[in-house]
Amino acid sequence: MNNTKTLRQSFEQLFDRRFLMIFLLGFSSGFPWVLHGSVMTLWLQSSGLSRSTIGYFGAVATVYAVNWAWAPLIDRFRLPLLGRLGQRRSWILLTQCAILISLLFLSATNPTQNLVLVSVWALSIAFFSATQDIAVDAYRISIFSRAEADNKMPFAAAVSTTGWWAGYGFLGGAFALYLGGETIGFSWPDVYRILALVYVVMMLLVLFIREPDSDLPVDKPLAAGESNGVVYWFNTYIAAPFREFFARCGFKLAFSILLLLLVFRLGEAMLGRMSLVFYGEVGFTTDQIALYSKFFGGMVTAVFSLMGAVINTRFGVVRGLFVGGIAMASSNLLFALMAVVGPDVNLLMVTMLVDNFSAAFATVAFISFISYFTSRTYTGTQYALMSSVSNFGRTTLAASSGGLVDFLDGDWATFFILTSLMVIPGLLLLLWIARQIQQYKDEHDAPVRQTDAPERA
Numbered sequence: 015m016n017n018t019k020t021l022r023q024s025f026e027q028l029f030d031r032r033f034l035m036i037f038l039l040g041f042s043s044g045f046p047w048v049l050h051g052s053v054m055t056l057w058l059q060s061s062g063l064s065r066s067t068i069g070y071f072g073a074v075a076t077v078y079a080v081n082w083a084w085a086p087l088i089d090r091f092r093l094p095l096l097g098r099l100g101q102r103r104s105w106i107l108l109t110q111c112a113i114l115i116s117l118l119f120l121s122a123t124n125p126t127q128n129l130v131l132v133s134v135w136a137l138s139i140a141f142f143s144a145t146q147d148i149a150v151d152a153y154r155i156s157i158f159s160r161a162e163a164d165n166k167m168p169f170a171a172a173v174s175t176t177g178w179w180a181g182y183g184f185l186g187g188a189f190a191l192y193l194g195g196e197t198i199g200f201s202w203p204d205v206y207r208i209l210a211l212v213y214v215v216m217m218l219l220v221l222f223i224r225e226p227d228s229d230l231p232v233d234k235p236l237a238a239g240e241s242n243g244v245v246y247w248f249n250t251y252i253a254a255p256f257r258e259f260f261a262r263c264g265f266k267l268a269f270s271i272l273l274l275l276l277v278f279r280l281g282e283a284m285l286g287r288m289s290l291v292f293y294g295e296v297g298f299t300t301d302q303i304a305l306y307s308k309f310f311g312g313m314v315t316a317v318f319s320l321m322g323a324v325i326n327t328r329f330g331v332v333r334g335l336f337v338g339g340i341a342m343a344s345s346n347l348l349f350a351l352m353a354v355v356g357p358d359v360n361l362l363m364v365t366m367l368v369d370n371f372s373a374a375f376a377t378v379a380f381i382s383f384i385s386y387f388t389s390r391t392y393t394g395t396q397y398a399l400m401s402s403v404s405n406f407g408r409t410t411l412a413a414s415s416g417g418l419v420d421f422l423d424g425d426w427a428t429f430f431i432l433t434s435l436m437v438i439p440g441l442l443l444l445l446w447i448a449r450q451i452q453q454y455k456d457e458h459d460a461p462v463r464q465t466d467a468p469e470r471a
Contacts, residue, residue, distance in 0.1 A: 030166075032157050032158070032224075033169065033170070033173045035153075035157070035223040035224065036153075036154050036157070036170055036173045036174050036177065037173050037174070037176060037177040037180070038177065038216075038219055038220075038223065039106065039150045039153060039154070039174070039177065039223070040150070040173065040174040040175065040176065040177020040178045040180070040181065041177040041178070041180045041181035041185070041186070041216070042106070042110065042146065042150065042177075042181065042216050042220075043143070043146065043147050043150050043174075043177070043178050043181065044177065044178035044179060044180065044181030044182035044183070044186065045181035045182065045186045045212065045213075045216070046113055046139055046140065046142075046143035046146075047075075047143075047181075047182045048181070048182055048186050048187050048190050048209070049113075049117050049120070049136075049139050049206070049209065050074055050075065050136040050137075050139045050140045050143075051072070051075070051182075052182070052187050052190065052191065052290060052308070053190050053191070053194065053202060053205060053206070053209075054071070054136060055068055055072075055290045055291065056191070056194065056202070056290060056294075056300065057125060057194075057202040058071060058125055059290070059291055059294055060202070061125045061126050062126070063125065063129075064416070064420070065288070065291055065416040065417075065419050065420050065424075066416045066417045066420050067416070068288075068291060068416050069287055069288065069413055069414065069415045069416020069417055069419075070413050070414075070416065070417070071133065071136070071413075072287050072409065072412065072413045072415075073409065073410060073413040074133060074136045074137040074140045075140050075405070075408075075409035076406070076409050076410045076413075077137065077140045077141045077144045078140065078143075078144040078147070078401075078402065078405035078408075078409055079402045079403070079405040079406035079408075079409055079410055080402060080406075081144040081145060081147065081148055081398050081402055081405075082395065082398040082399040082402040084145065084148075085148045085395040085397075085398035085399070086252050086255065086395050088105050088145060088148040088149055088152075088398075089101075089148070089152065089392065089393070089395050092104075093105065093108060096108055099221070099225065100225030100226075101149075101225070102149045102150075102152055102153040102156070102225060102226060103149075103153075103220055103221075103223065103225050105145070105146070105148070105149040106146055106149045106150060106153070106220055107217060107220050107221075109142045109143070109145045109146035109149070110142075110146065110213055110216055110217045110220065111217065112138075112142040113139055113142045113143060113146070113213060114210055114213040114214065114217070116135050116138040116139045116142065117135075117139055117206050117209065117210055117213070118206075118207070118210055119135050119138075120132065120135035120136060120138075120139065120206055121203040121204075121206035121207045121210075122203070123135060123203075124203075144405075147398075147401070148397075148398045151393075151397045151398070151401065152393045152397065153226055154170050154171075154174055154385075155167075155170075155385055155388060155393050155397065156226040156393055157170075157224075157226040158170065167382055167385050167386070168322075168323040168324075168331070168378065168382045169320075169323045170385075171323065171377075171378045171379075171380075171381035171382045171385065172319040172320050172322060172323030172378045173319075173323075174381060175315070175316075175319040175322075175374060175377045175378050175381065176315070176316040176319045176320070178377075179312045179315040179316055179319070179374075180312065180316065182312070183308050183309070183311055183312020183313075183315060184308060184309045184310070184311070184312025184313045184315075184316065185312070186209075186212065187304075187308035187309075187312065188304045188305070188308035188309035188312065190205055190209055191300055191301075191303060191304035191308055192301065192304045193205045193208060194300060195299070195300040195301040195303075195304055196299055196300055196301050197301055252395075254392065255389070255392035255395040255396050255399070256396075256399065258389055258392060258396075259387070259389065259392075259396050259399070262389070263387065266450065267447070267450045267451070270443065270446060270447050270450060271387060271400070271447065272400065272403050273443060274440060274443045274444060274447060275380075275384070275400055275401075275403040275404040275407075276403050276404065276406060276407045277407060277436075277439050277440050277443065278335070278339065278376075278380075278404070278407075278437070278440035278443075278444070279342070279376065279380070279404065279407065279408055279440075280407045280408070280411060280412065280436050280440075281342065281343070281346060281432075281433035281434060281435070281436030281437050282342050282346070282372070282373070282376070282408075282433070282437075283407060283408035283409070283411075283412035283415075284411075284412045284414075284415040284418070284433050284436070285346055285349060285415075285430060285433045286412075287412045287413070287415045287416070288415045288416060288419060288429070289307070289349075290303060290307070291416070291419075292349070292353070292426055293307065295424075295426075296352065296353065296356060296357050296426070297356060297357035298357050298362070302357075302359070302362075306359070306362050306363060306366055307362075307366060310363065310366055311366040311369065311370045312370070314366060314367055314370040314371065314374075315370040315371075315373055315374040316374075317374075318370065318371045318374035318375060319374040319377070319378050321374075321375075322334060322338075322374050322375045322377075322378035322379065323378055325337075325375075331379045331382045331383045331386065332379075332383070332444060332447070332448045332451070334375060334378065334379030334382070335376065335379040335380065335383060335444055336441060336444055336445075337375055337379075338372055338375035338376030338377075338379055338380075339376065339437045339440055339441045339444065340437075340441070341368065341371055341372030341375060341376070342372040342373075342376060342434075342437050343434045343435075343437045343438075344368055344372070344434075345365065345368040345369035345371075345372050346430050346431070346433045346434035346437075347430065347431065347434050348361070348364065348365040348368055348369070349365060349369075349426075349430040350426070350427040350428075350430035350431050350434070351365075351427075352365055353426035353427040353429075353430060354427055380404070384397060384400045384401060384404075385397070387400070388400070415429075418432070
């Protein structure tokens with residue numbers, strides 16, 4: 015009876031209108047991955063490029079792994095004119111405008127004639143998308159007070175994940191692939207031009223969301239000769255956020271957290287980078303990919319994201335990550351089975367069910383995990399640091415996925431088995447971190463986060 019009441023109360027939190035804002039911004043974060051990811055992959059494949067080239071092209075997303083470098087700028091610098099909208103909204107609107115311009119230029123290129131130019135505009139989209147993510151992540155964390163964080167943060171992560179998958183999967187991704195699929199048959203450049211309209215709508219919606227209350231420290235002007243401006247800026251906006259993170263968590267725990275973020279989802283990322291190529295080679299049509307991988311898979315992710323929020327709220331994000339890691343390994347093995355069986359739609363649906371369950375569960379737990387260790391004073395910078403470490407594994411390291419498949423002479427089954435085994439180091443490291451968190455709490459009788467720590471880790 016009490017559990018039912020707790021479950022009902024958990025879902026009732028979703029009626030908070032701030033979650034709608036988080037969903038919209040999550041959509042805006044996920045949609046650029048359609049532009050430099052899904053659509054680009056199919057465009058390059060239809061242009062006759064090799065698996066290795068397609069895989070290494072994904073390295074344009076490396077900018078997501080280094081956006082911490084300019085996160086202090088997004089956290090502190092107030093834009094002229096646009097700054098009147100607020101620190102977070104102004105940067106989100108500016109980056110969306112830049113993405114819109116970049117994708118229009120991208121639609122005027124041709125991979126077979128000038129792959130370098132295609133790469134430049136794809137990189138531009140990824141760069142401004144990574145910059146947008148800094149402001150979006152800071153918005154999601156700042157919109158809730160410290161007192162609300164423990165109960166609201168997992169649901170904020172779930173809603174953000176749902177919005178991200180709406181942009182990347184069942185709304186934005188499926189729509190984009192259907193436009194270029196066998197039934198409608200637009201050329202990929204025309205698909206990009208149509209998708210530009212989506213960004214116009216998103217920019218209009220940003221004007222109607224509420225700016226969160228800011229607790230950023232007010233910068234005081236320096237007295238003449240007090241300090242060198244560059245040194246002051248570096249110490250205040252770059253060194254201070256990193257120093258605070260390591261001082262609060264302790265070096266051992268902080269380093270373990272960053273290492274976990276690097277390796278935990280590497281296998282999933284390598285599979286994801288090559289999944290669309292695999293679907294095409296194994297015999298699925300573009301329309302089938304749009305329906306099952308994007309629409310069905312995205313819907314499953316949205317549902318499981320909410321379930322993941324409930325479970326992470328009640329049992330702790332560390333346990334949630336552990337469950338997500340085991341599910342990731344299982345889904346990768348199903349891909350290996352599909353490589354042997356061939357284009358079986360029923361097997362594809364089962365694989366999508368398990369794969370998107372693991373993606374949702376791991377993503378919600380991952381976002382909650384990072385958010386728990388993020389300072390309120392240096393929100394954008396510290397979140398960008400931790401998510402950048404994770405993105406380095408998911409983008410830069412995963413760019414070798416196509417080369418690995420080519421090295422295996424197209425043996426997809428072996429490739430997927432190898433990606434499944436990659437989750438083991440992350441699970442072992444997760445157990446080690448759980449012990450460190452408990453040890454820290456026992457020794458200091460205080461949470462590792464200045465607000466709320468994952469109490470049920």
